[in-house]
Amino acid sequence: MSYLTRPLDQKGMPAGIPYIIGNEAAERFSFYGMRTILVVFMTQYLMGASGVLAPMGEEDAKGWYHLFVSAVYFTPLFGAVLADVWWGKYKTILLLSLVYCGGHLALALDDTRLGLGLGLGLIALGAGGIKPCVSAHVGDQFGHGNRALISRTFGWFYMAINVGAFISTLLTPWLLKEYSPHWAFGVPGVLMALATLMFWMGRNKFVHVPPAGRVFLQEALSRDTLRIFGRLLLIYLFIAVFWSLYDQTGSSWVLQAQHMDQHLLGFELLPSQIQAINPLLIIVLIPLFSYVIYPFLGKMMKLTPMRKVAMGFLLAAAAFAVSSLAQERIDAGGTPGIWWQLLAYVLLTGGEVMVSITALEYSYTQAPRTMKSFIMALF
Numbered sequence: 001m002s003y004l005t006r007p008l009d010q011k012g013m014p015a016g017i018p019y020i021i022g023n024e025a026a027e028r029f030s031f032y033g034m035r036t037i038l039v040v041f042m043t044q045y046l047m048g049a050s051g052v053l054a055p056m057g058e059e060d061a062k063g064w065y066h067l068f069v070s071a072v073y074f075t076p077l078f079g080a081v082l083a084d085v086w087w088g089k090y091k092t093i094l095l096l097s098l099v100y101c102g103g104h105l106a107l108a109l110d111d112t113r114l115g116l117g118l119g120l121g122l123i124a125l126g127a128g129g130i131k132p133c134v135s136a137h138v139g140d141q142f143g144h145g146n147r148a149l150i151s152r153t154f155g156w157f158y159m160a161i162n163v164g165a166f167i168s169t170l171l172t173p174w175l176l177k178e179y180s181p182h183w184a185f186g187v188p189g190v191l192m193a194l195a196t197l198m199f200w201m202g203r204n205k206f207v208h209v210p211p212a213g214r215v216f217l218q219e220a221l222s223r224d225t226l227r228i229f230g231r232l233l234l235i236y237l238f239i240a241v242f243w244s245l246y247d248q249t250g251s252s253w254v255l256q257a258q259h260m261d262q263h264l265l266g267f268e269l270l271p272s273q274i275q276a277i278n279p280l281l282i283i284v285l286i287p288l289f290s291y292v293i294y295p296f297l298g299k300m301m302k303l304t305p306m307r308k309v310a311m312g313f314l315l316a317a318a319a320f321a322v323s324s325l326a327q328e329r330i331d332a333g334g335t336p337g338i339w340w341q342l343l344a345y346v347l348l349t350g351g352e353v354m355v356s357i358t359a360l361e362y363s364y365t366q367a368p369r370t371m372k373s374f375i376m377a378l379f
Contacts, residue, residue, distance in 0.1 A: 003208040007143030014141035019202025025160040026195035033168030033188035036272050037176045039254050045181050047111045062251045068120045075128030080377035088211045089133040097196040100126025104189030111181045132376035139364045140209045154361050162279035169276035212370035219370050259330045261337045281349040289353050305362045312354030319348035
């Protein structure tokens, strides 16, 4: 069957967008649900080959966690080359999603280091491989007539990420505590299978931009593209620092929460559940920034993408100042309230809205048409 290779000349929302948004919500549920419980699983539930409990120490667990996260952010380069040069975005996303499902299956069935290593390896390949392709695939659906809707759509895309992340961050720690690792990893696996099915169902609605083949290399080495690379890579050096700090929330901040008073509004949170505040805040802050904060700041200055990103960096710095003050109290023998982390999350999430969504849209609009996935992979 032949597919659309260019967007239709229309003013409304492209027909394939709901399938992409639904796929993203389910896929992010699977990823963040699995990632949320990783450190707790490794330090409390990991089994040895003989079937005896054999948990890791905290430092080993942090090492495994950050090695996995770094792999998830390296494999996008592999997925992007597959998409832009050989397979196209749709085929790359669909096939690597099946690899992704295999990783969840390994984690759900085998709670030893073998299952952990195999599962995380497959998920890193699948999740990382599809990551740049999905966001570039969003932009591919728009033509000149409805290009003004891209910003709104990337906002909804980011909202879908955080709806999935919020629900899974609350649910999977509870499944781990009340049932078992098999259930806690199995439910995210089911959601990833659903995400793959939903993406396949949208195949006749999507615009399928063909792979560029040899043209990719020619365009990559052109003077204009090298100039774009230079401009973007300078920004990405700073964004890399932001995300390397941000990902401490899944390891160091979880371990810090174990030494805090975890009562919040009359409820006692599990240490890993405090991470749910981030996607909840995203859902609240995206419209707040779009309709209140940005218009207010725009009256005082020209609010360029780079100024938004710079202000986001300052908010992230303030978040880690709050976290360090809480840690000082723990090191002194105190038990600070989880409100400290809540305040840090408010600041960090504000920074995320200003850095991530802004840079996501900016990266896509700057990229040459044949290199959209590759540029998003660098981002």
